Amino acid sequence: MPTLLQNCKRYFGSLDLYTVLGVRRTAGEAEIRRGYHKISLQVHPDRVSDEEKEEANLKFQILGKVYSVLSDKEQKAVYDEQGIVDEESDAISQDRNWEEYWRLLFKKITVEDIQAYEEKYRGSEEERADIIQAYLDFEGDMDNLMDSVIFADIDNEPRIREIIQKAIKKKEVPAHNAFVKESKKKQEQRRKRANEEAQEAEEMKKEMGLGDQEDDLKALIHKKQKSREKELDGFMAQLEAKYCNKGGKKATGTKKGKK
Known part of the structure; x- marks a missing residue:
């Protein structure tokens, strides 16, 4: 079975997790979150034709795993230092419902x-x-x-x-x-x-x-x-990522971190 980095290379053209999300290697939590939201919206299975859904689902899952790695302090530190990903970690488990995970992260705003x-x-x-x-x-x-x-x-x-x-x-x-x-x-x-x-x-x-x-x-x-x-x-991706916290509630703090 291909590794996460191999899938990143195949479907997003890069082995670098930061490049996949379109963010800087020095990006903080908020920028990584916005990058994930923006890119995941582009490949969301609900936004493509039936013929494209299978690949879109796979890309959506890959992006979820990338974000899980970069949003976890320990895994991010290992990746930053060694360029490797722990494929056995709970954060990128194959059993996770990535659509549900995405919905929890990003509440639809009015x-x-x-x-x-x-x-x-x-x-x-x-x-x-x-x-x-x-x-x-x-x-x-x-x-x-x-x-x-x-x-x-x-x-x-x-x-x-x-x-x-x-x-x-x-x-x-x-x-x-x-x-x-x-x-x-x-x-x-x-x-x-x-x-x-x-x-x-x-x-x-x-x-x-x-x-x-x-x-x-x-x-x-x-x-x-x-x-x-x-x-x-x-x-909308930028606003929703700034407006919502990980629990799907409105953020009350100031910035930590386009049309």
Whole structure:
């Protein structure tokens, strides 16, 4: 029977567990959790055709085992130090119901949950940490930053820029040219693009008679551009992973750790 690492290589193209989840080797618990959720959503058996279900089930199980290893301190330490996985451990037992395990990790959230979380998130230390991290990751590129940070819309850009400017002034982050020397023209283009997308979305909602529930929003984005549906799935994955703890309840702490 193939080992976990062999299956990772065969089905995900890499022997590295971190690469399989699309996260850094230095990733903390929250980033690993978000990576698992995002990738597992892409291969979830409920999202593929009947012909693809057998392979999707196998990939889903593999991802569950990868996450189990990286979320267990002892197994993660062994893997990080030696590059091996204990195939006999309870964490990756063949008898585990991986679908049930996934459901326990990620509670399905509602639009009301999102709205409540947005109110709590904006202006919080968690949001500030996310903004600063995105600024560092994208070396000051505001287009990518605004696409990356949840709930970052064009109306909040002045506030977001102020957060970054204060961090630069305190020497918490470097003054990347992409940020400090960004032209007014680029800023105006970003605002114009955001306004056009918002107007188009509103018009299409009316045309299609859609409401504000998640399925309706997905249908709208799917109608507009198929790739945008994936962007929303990625956003929902990120939000659900941040919003829920391992027991499936709403998280109450601050961040430990895209559309």
